[in-house]
Amino acid sequence: MSFRRQSHAPLSPLQKVNSAKRRCTSTTTTATSLYTSAPPRFPSYLEHTLYADLVREQHRNRQARSGEGSGSSSLDNLELRLPSEWNIHDKSRHLEIDPTGLELMYTGPGKTESHAASVRANFPIRRQCGIYYFEMKVLSKGEDGFIGIGFCSGKNGLDRLPGWDNDSWGYHGDDGHSFQECGTGDKYGPQFTTGDVVGCGVDLIHKTAFYTKNGTFLGPAFKSIKTHMDLYPCVGLRTVGERVSVNFGQNPFVFDIVQYIKEQKLNIMKQVTTRPHTAANGAMDQLVLSYLVYQGYMRTAQAAIKNIEHVTSRTLRLSHAGSEPNDREEKDMYARQSIRAAVLAGNVDRALELVQEHFSHTLEDMADGQNILFELKCRKLVEMMREYSKRHARREKVPQRNNGHVKSRSTVQKHVHTGKSQPEYMDIDSNDRDPSTSKRVRDTSGVSNTNGRANGFMDSGLVLSDDEASETMLEDIMAYGKALQNEYHSDQRPEIRQRLKEVFSLFAYSDPATSPMAYLMDNSGRQELANRLNSAMLVLQERPSQPPLERIYQQAMTSNQQLACLGYPESMLLDVDTTLR
Numbered sequence: 001m002s003f004r005r006q007s008h009a010p011l012s013p014l015q016k017v018n019s020a021k022r023r024c025t026s027t028t029t030t031a032t033s034l035y036t037s038a039p040p041r042f043p044s045y046l047e048h049t050l051y052a053d054l055v056r057e058q059h060r061n062r063q064a065r066s067g068e069g070s071g072s073s074s075l076d077n078l079e080l081r082l083p084s085e086w087n088i089h090d091k092s093r094h095l096e097i098d099p100t101g102l103e104l105m106y107t108g109p110g111k112t113e114s115h116a117a118s119v120r121a122n123f124p125i126r127r128q129c130g131i132y133y134f135e136m137k138v139l140s141k142g143e144d145g146f147i148g149i150g151f152c153s154g155k156n157g158l159d160r161l162p163g164w165d166n167d168s169w170g171y172h173g174d175d176g177h178s179f180q181e182c183g184t185g186d187k188y189g190p191q192f193t194t195g196d197v198v199g200c201g202v203d204l205i206h207k208t209a210f211y212t213k214n215g216t217f218l219g220p221a222f223k224s225i226k227t228h229m230d231l232y233p234c235v236g237l238r239t240v241g242e243r244v245s246v247n248f249g250q251n252p253f254v255f256d257i258v259q260y261i262k263e264q265k266l267n268i269m270k271q272v273t274t275r276p277h278t279a280a281n282g283a284m285d286q287l288v289l290s291y292l293v294y295q296g297y298m299r300t301a302q303a304a305i306k307n308i309e310h311v312t313s314r315t316l317r318l319s320h321a322g323s324e325p326n327d328r329e330e331k332d333m334y335a336r337q338s339i340r341a342a343v344l345a346g347n348v349d350r351a352l353e354l355v356q357e358h359f360s361h362t363l364e365d366m367a368d369g370q371n372i373l374f375e376l377k378c379r380k381l382v383e384m385m386r387e388y389s390k391r392h393a394r395r396e397k398v399p400q401r402n403n404g405h406v407k408s409r410s411t412v413q414k415h416v417h418t419g420k421s422q423p424e425y426m427d428i429d430s431n432d433r434d435p436s437t438s439k440r441v442r443d444t445s446g447v448s449n450t451n452g453r454a455n456g457f458m459d460s461g462l463v464l465s466d467d468e469a470s471e472t473m474l475e476d477i478m479a480y481g482k483a484l485q486n487e488y489h490s491d492q493r494p495e496i497r498q499r500l501k502e503v504f505s506l507f508a509y510s511d512p513a514t515s516p517m518a519y520l521m522d523n524s525g526r527q528e529l530a531n532r533l534n535s536a537m538l539v540l541q542e543r544p545s546q547p548p549l550e551r552i553y554q555q556a557m558t559s560n561q562q563l564a565c566l567g568y569p570e571s572m573l574l575d576v577d578t579t580l581r
Contacts, residue, residue, distance in 0.1 A: 029260070036459030037329045040081040043249025045257045050564055050572050051128045055080050066410040074565040080128060081372075083233050083248050092117030092158045095237065103245040106142060106237040116146070116238040118158045119246070124230035127150065127204050128564050130572030133213075133257045133263065135199040135247040137175065137490035138192060142241030144194055149200050151209070152225075154233045163237035166228065169222050170236065171198070171211050178211075185376050189218040197254045203233065204569035205264070212255040227569075261573075268573045281316050287549045289316050294547035296534070298330075310366055330360070336537055343530040349379040351533070357541065374496065377484055378503045379529055384477045386521040387504045389513035391470050481507070 035376045039059035046052055058075050063078075085101030092107025094117035094222035101122075125132040131220040136149045139540050149169030150162035163179025164169025170179045175187030175193040192198050193212055201213035201227070209222040225231075249254065252345040277284070305316050342351035355363055363369045363376075416573060481504065488496055502520060509515035556576045563573040 007018070024055060037242050041084065041249075042082050043253075043257075043259060045133070045249070045253070046129060049130070049261075050560065050574075051080070051126070051130070052143075054078070054561070054564060056126060059394060073561065078128075078565055080126055082126060082129070082132070083123050083134065083249075085122055085248070086119045086235075088120040088245070090122075090158070091119035095119050102248075102250075103139070104235060104237060104243065106240060106242040108238075108240075110143060110239040113238070115160065116159060116161045116164075118148075118152075118154065118156075118160065118234055118236035120154065120158070120232040120234055122510065124154065125202055125204070125234050127227065127567040127569045128572060130475040130569040131203050131257075131261055133199060133201040133253065134249070135197055135253055135255070137197045138194050139245055140241055141173070141193045142237075142243070145174050145191075146190075147242055148179070148236040148477060149198050149211075150179075151231045153229050154232060156234075161238060162234045167226060168234070169209060169220060169225060169238055170234070171200070171356035173198070175341050180222050188221055189213065195240060199253065199255045199459055200233070201257070201260075203264075205573065215254040215256070217260070254465060265330070265573045268570065271445055272574070275499040282312070282316065284309075285314070286316055287552070291547045291549040294538070294550075296333065298333055303440075318496055328425070332541055334536055335359070339537070340530045340534055343376075343379075343533060344526050346379075346383040346386070346526060348376050348383065355533075355537070359537065360406045363441060364422065364537075368532070368536055371505075372529075372536055374488070374499070375529055375532070377487075378499055381477070381481055381484060381503055382506070382520050382525065384473075385512050388470065388473055388477060389511055389521070392474065392511060393513065395470065401420065405506055454516070559574070 002072075008302045019517060031378065039055050042052065042055060054075060058078065058080060062078055067080070086097050086104065088097050091097065092108075094106060094115060097119070098105075104119060106117060108117055114302050119177050121551050138145075139145060141147065146161070148161040148163060152162060152165075152169070153167035156165050156168050160168075161172065161179070162168055162170070163181070163185070164170070164183045166181050168179075171177075171188060172179065172185065172306040173196075176187070176189050176191045178188035179185045184477060188209060190213060197214055201212070203209065203234045204227050207223065207227050208220045209225055210220050211218045214450050233246070233248070235246065237244070289301055289304055292304065292416060293300075309315055335354065335472065339354045339358075342348075352363065361372050409571070485500070485504070491497070502517070506520065507514040508514070512518060513521065539545045541557070553576070560571050560574055560576050
């Protein structure tokens, strides 16, 4: 049996150097192009880890910066691609690799130890993984089953089995011995043969390695491995007829590596949580209290103060300044709570009314106020489309009948573009609505006044059918969208134009709630906007725009990410965001 790859005669030393230079240039160019178009693939067990977050964030950054040159941050310049196949340019001449890049066959004479043959993976193990794992299946043990699996540096010769040389570690199937940088093995595990699946795990955190056989954990094989250098997955064969395939994560593993990593996370979290707290007396309580006040949870904050005083006899202050709040400060707290609640409910008009009612300054005077006002107006359009989608969905579930016939249903398709492409601006006929409507939707700083009604729909006092109500609602949405477009049509800032394009793209679908742009209507958008508005109001009141607890959280997130970028594998198991979620 042979694979469909051409066999090449041995190259001279000069030919090897020139070939390596060409490979390096070609591989780098191709890989960079692919890396920009799609994020690197990784095994599923790394899905909910800091490594996965780094990969996705790096890809988003590169996509946003496409065509603008290389990045300057530590994450932008970090290489995160993991082993995905065997390197056809980094193998012994006695090995043949199949077209998938995952299956190996021994083609040498197989008579002596000098006929051994190994191959390295196309990329090294990344320290950002914390723990890396791959598996090999023995398709045929051949004559003697002299098969080894392990890892090595990028400089090792490939005419020896893994573990026989410096900077090389391996587990061999013929005798079950482990080999650590020498030709003399130690008793380790069972032998393996045709049909067996052997896994190799590299724990970069504890500088150890372990193996598995057919899903069974065999325990640590090596200690004090050299994690300061790049380590590559490596497999070696030595006798005629030996064939193996490798799984770098493209298929499910036999061993439950997900559970293993969960256990390692629990172990390291125990180390963190069992350390004694060194914070001053009451400092943690004050951090939590300041967060409650920032969010506007006044009743909860007051209840917490009473409870802490009852349990510890310590007195905490509700005020940002640490003193008793005066009437004005407490009134401002409740006002911010009401404004925040209005935004979280999707009632943009009510939020703006409360801002003007409780604060002497207008929104334009606040820090970042112009941008927040723009986002509020965009959010109102999103909320209007969201309400329309809800009514549209209800109408579709229960058909209405008139004289025994199902009534036809008008949808947004009657009025707007329905193609899949996203329009940059709406194309609305200026005669669709009378001037009074345009005036009405521009009240309250460009956002219509609804006297507290959500999403800006007026109660005319008429009793309308579902179809008529939806038609009226759609006309209001179109008129408001036209007013928003006209107000910002001359604003050439890229972020404004892009945001308008995103919001107006909702008009391209008959049911925005099931469209690719449905994420715009997610509640997380309300939360983000409420936080921005709350921060702006705090700055206006000459108070911190962020609570100390949130700054600590952000600092922990940033520090952990930087540790990962610098190659500290512990950061993978200390994913702050995943832990708190």
